Amino acid sequence: MSEADEQAPPVPAAAGTVLEAHGLQKRFGAVVAASDIHVTVPTGARLSLIGANGAGKTTFVNMVTGYLKPDAGRITLAGRDITALGPRQITRLGVCRSFQIPQLCEPMTPLENLLVAVGAGRSDHGGAAPRGLGAFFGAARSGAALAAAHAMLARFELQDYADQPVNELPGGVRKLIDIAMALARRPRVLLLDEPTSGVSTEEKFPLMDRVMAALAGTDGEEVAVLFVEHDMDIVTRYADRVLAFYAGEIIADDAPDEVLSDPAVQKYVTGTARGNGNGTPERDGGGGGDA
Numbered sequence: 001m002s003e004a005d006e007q008a009p010p011v012p013a014a015a016g017t018v019l020e021a022h023g024l025q026k027r028f029g030a031v032v033a034a035s036d037i038h039v040t041v042p043t044g045a046r047l048s049l050i051g052a053n054g055a056g057k058t059t060f061v062n063m064v065t066g067y068l069k070p071d072a073g074r075i076t077l078a079g080r081d082i083t084a085l086g087p088r089q090i091t092r093l094g095v096c097r098s099f100q101i102p103q104l105c106e107p108m109t110p111l112e113n114l115l116v117a118v119g120a121g122r123s124d125h126g127g128a129a130p131r132g133l134g135a136f137f138g139a140a141r142s143g144a145a146l147a148a149a150h151a152m153l154a155r156f157e158l159q160d161y162a163d164q165p166v167n168e169l170p171g172g173v174r175k176l177i178d179i180a181m182a183l184a185r186r187p188r189v190l191l192l193d194e195p196t197s198g199v200s201t202e203e204k205f206p207l208m209d210r211v212m213a214a215l216a217g218t219d220g221e222e223v224a225v226l227f228v229e230h231d232m233d234i235v236t237r238y239a240d241r242v243l244a245f246y247a248g249e250i251i252a253d254d255a256p257d258e259v260l261s262d263p264a265v266q267k268y269v270t271g272t273a274r275g276n277g278n279g280t281p282e283r284d285g286g287g288g289g290d291a
């Protein structure tokens with residue numbers, strides 16, 4: 001696809017909808033990792049993806065971000081079909097992600113990492129595809145790019161770390177820098193893979209508070225956030241909707257209280273069901289407790 005194609009105006013989406021997944025299917029041999037997944041994400045939504053290990057959360061995230069191609073189904077971003085596009089193209093159209101293990105350039109500082117992200121921003125926001133590192137840093141060191149990188153660090157209250165080597169920083173700070181880099185690319189949809197994993201219990205809420213505060217300051221643009229999370233305290237506090245995955249299916253999609261009190265979710269996802277549980281679906285080898 002050419003640069004011009006990437007910047008083509010999108011087909012109008014359903015009002016208020018930024019991302020839609022229709023009938024996604026994905027198998028790995030005999031394993032069904034996604035079975036007819038349907039998701040509609042409103043602009044500015046705060047969605048949490050929950051599910052035991054192997055339930056299909058990452059497979060869904062990987063299909064939305066272009067790292068995996070679905071066997072069937074369709075994904076649209078702001079009304080535009082992105083199913084066949086690669087990860088880089090999808091990022092440039094506005095779907096960005098952070099990883100469970102932060103993907104930072106170790107020898108560089110947070111400011112330099114942010115400059116890379118600012119330079120690779122959304123195509124309709126002037127993000128420039130770098131052509132060689134020399135050319136890239138020449139462009140990235142422009143006043144505007146530097147200002148944008150500093151502003152993003154400030155939004156996450158990370159100014160004090162701007163010039164320290166990334167590999168000397170605490171885990172929680174590295175997580176925040178990774179998320180700041182994703183947000184610096186001006187996404188419409190931000191996917192966070194277990195943002196609080198590896199972070200101490202005391203640090204989890206302050207970390208999420210900073211992420212949510214940073215999102216609230218996104219220049220009038222409402223970024224939809226989908227975060228994979230195993231900590232139900234984080235889910236109930238920060239999500240306005242929860243998708244519960246089990247064996248490649250979404251077995252509940254509703255407000256947090258509704259989903260977490262659903263017997264099937266308690267049986268297959270959170271492991272909090274009392275007695276035998278009678279939720280559907282019935283599966284061999286089910287059982288959660290590791291959501």
Ligand SMILES: Nc1ncnc2c1ncn2[C@@H]1O[C@H](COP(=O)(O)OP(=O)(O)OP(=O)(O)O)[C@@H](O)[C@H]1O
Nearest residue numbers: 028031032033051052053054055056057058059060
């Ligand atoms: N590349 C792959 N090759 C083979 N099987 C895979 C691959 N990726 C995922 N799977 C399988 O697909 C199923 C869903 O995996 P997925 O990683 O999406 O689950 P998950 O909900 O993200 O789990 P976790 O919480 O452990 O990350 C699992 O059975 C997994 O082993």
